[in-house]
Amino acid sequence: HHHSSCLIRRRMSAPGMWGPSADVQDPALGTTIMAVEYDGGVVMGADSRTSTGSYIANRVSDKITYVHDSIYVCRSGSAADTQAIADIVRMYLGLHSLEAGKLPEVPIAANILNQICYSNKNMLMAGMICAGWDPKHGGCVFSIPVGGGIFRDAYTIGGSGSGFIYGYCDANFRKGMSKAEAQQFVKNAVSLAMQRDGSSGGVIRTVTISKDGVERDMTLGDSLPNLRAHWEP
Amino acid sequence: GFSAGTCLRTMNSLHAGAYDPRMPAAIMMPPAGGFSAGAACRSAAVAEPSTRTQQPIVTGTGVVGIKFNGGVMLAADTLGSYGSLARYLSVPRLKPFGENTVVGGSGDLSDFQKVTALVDELIRYDDAHDDGCHLSPSDIHSYLGRVMYNKRNRFDPLWNELVVAGYKDGESFLGFVDLIGTMYKDDVVATGFASYIATPLLRKAGTNLSKEDAKKALEDCLRVLFYRNTKASTRIQVATITEAGIDICEPYHLSTYWGYKAFEHTEYHGHKK
Numbered sequence: 447h448h449h450s451s452c453l454i455r456r457r458m459s460a461p462g463m464w465g466p467s468a469d470v471q472d473p474a475l476g477t478t479i480m481a482v483e484y485d486g487g488v489v490m491g492a493d494s495r496t497s498t499g500s501y502i503a504n505r506v507s508d509k510i511t512y513v514h515d516s517i518y519v520c521r522s523g524s525a526a527d528t529q530a531i532a533d534i535v536r537m538y539l540g541l542h543s544l545e546a547g548k549l550p551e552v553p554i555a556a557n558i559l560n561q562i563c564y565s566n567k568n569m570l571m572a573g574m575i576c577a578g579w580d581p582k583h584g585g586c587v588f589s590i591p592v593g594g595g596i597f598r599d600a601y602t603i604g605g606s607g608s609g610f611i612y613g614y615c616d617a618n619f620r621k622g623m624s625k626a627e628a629q630q631f632v633k634n635a636v637s638l639a640m641q642r643d644g645s646s647g648g649v650i651r652t653v654t655i656s657k658d659g660v661e662r663d664m665t666l667g668d669s670l671p672n673l674r675a676h677w678e679p
Numbered sequence: 680g681f682s683a684g685t686c687l688r689t690m691n692s693l694h695a696g697a698y699d700p701r702m703p704a705a706i707m708m709p710p711a712g713g714f715s716a717g718a719a720c721r722s723a724a725v726a727e728p729s730t731r732t733q734q735p736i737v738t739g740t741g742v743v744g745i746k747f748n749g750g751v752m753l754a755a756d757t758l759g760s761y762g763s764l765a766r767y768l769s770v771p772r773l774k775p776f777g778e779n780t781v782v783g784g785s786g787d788l789s790d791f792q793k794v795t796a797l798v799d800e801l802i803r804y805d806d807a808h809d810d811g812c813h814l815s816p817s818d819i820h821s822y823l824g825r826v827m828y829n830k831r832n833r834f835d836p837l838w839n840e841l842v843v844a845g846y847k848d849g850e851s852f853l854g855f856v857d858l859i860g861t862m863y864k865d866d867v868v869a870t871g872f873a874s875y876i877a878t879p880l881l882r883k884a885g886t887n888l889s890k891e892d893a894k895k896a897l898e899d900c901l902r903v904l905f906y907r908n909t910k911a912s913t914r915i916q917v918a919t920i921t922e923a924g925i926d927i928c929e930p931y932h933l934s935t936y937w938g939y940k941a942f943e944h945t946e947y948h949g950h951k952k
């Protein structure tokens with residue numbers, strides 16, 4: 447059962463592991479996802495590849511999923527698990543905001559997500575990033591890795607492709623970037639990951655969330671930033 | 680679009696332990712008399728999330744602790760490792776509870792967040808009695824020990840090694856609890872990798888230490904751990920508990936030394952002068 451997160455191998459006896467159809471597996475999000483806090487909100491980014499073994503089942507997937515008006519989650523791991531989890535979080539958040547009478551706060555969304563991922567850790571393969579903007583906390587980014595647990599950071603990266611860009615991100619991230627700088631940082635990072643990770647590719651989708659609302663953007667597969675341009679034709 | 684009905688069906692296919700706003704987190708099981716494992720003894724009316732023996736995913740490395748004259752001190756780094764990847768660089772692993780107890784956690788960090796939530800709930804329940812009587816560090820040590828042992832018996836452990844430290848009524852307390860319910864108290868405690876490296880170093884430091892001596896001893900241990908443990912980092916925190924209460928300092932970077940002459944040329948090139 448190959449998953450986006452190549453650091454962990456689980457459920458080695460899953461169907462499809464042995465024999466002629468060994469490389470047919472559950473649709474998984476071999477993925478690069480990230481979210482970055484900037485001065486005024488968050489920028490979330492992801493690639494768009496969903497693979498079933500070596501076959502790309504969807505080359506234009508949308509891995510940045512709405513859970514509330516200004517709170518989105520990035521999904522990595524099993525496509526089925528993460529879609530189901532996002533649907534449930536969306537329901538609970540909607541219910542919560544009806545009862546609270548206001549926009550849900552990002553830490554609340556992230557904690558609901560964590561409760562689901564932690565309580566069901568033995569049945570799920572889901573690495574999620576929950577990010578958004580609310581009036582009380584401004585822009586926030588939370589990482590909920592495989593197995594649950596909730597970790598807040600100024601920025602976070604996830605999915606199989608993230609392993610290839612830890613160096614780039616460590617070297618180039620700055621706190622309190624402007625919106626444009628943060629968007630460029632996300633696009634550069636996801637692009638580098640897509641170039642090196644076979645499980646990531648397609649287009650770069652970004653979602654920018656601030657008090658002014660939500661902006662969705664798509665950088666097409668033939669106009670990705672190429673940071674190797676200066677040494678490679 | 681989706682309907683709430685679909686979601687509820689999906690939700691019900693996950694364990695009932697998933698987040699449900701109708702279900703209060705603490706089912707009313709007053710810890711009768713002592714502090715038996717409230718979490719572990721919940722009535723079957725609420726199905727506990729059944730997580731069978733797992734594997735730790737995001738982990739913290741060893742915590743070290745030592746008693747000194749007038750208190751106890753704990754130290755740990757702030758790293759959350761994801762396998763060999765140093766993923767989360769500022770995870771606080773020393774948590775204060777009440778006025779006089781600190782619990783340090785190593786092992787699976789999602790389970791340690793659960794431990795933190797359980798102890799918070801215990802303290803809140805106790806404070807709500809408003810009877811002027813507060814839980815001691817020893818009570819929290821017992822509680823955690825019972826929780827861990829009972830969960831171990833159901834093959835559903837919290838994959839942690841914990842240090843419980845505190846100071847009450849003029850007495851220092853330092854105890855250890857692990858994922859299978861082992862509990863003990865000692866002048867010196869270290870978890871995980873640190874139990875191999877730090878325990879002998881801390882025992883050598885002795886029992887009649889000043890606060891400064893204790894801090895130096897703990898820092899020296901964490902330094903050696905950084906030299907010898909692939910999953911350690913130099914960004915550390917120290918927690919001190921005395922009569923005056925709990926003091927957990929801001930994280931700071933530990934210095935390391937690499938300047939020995941012998942470190943310069945370590946390849947063997949035959950006999951050299």
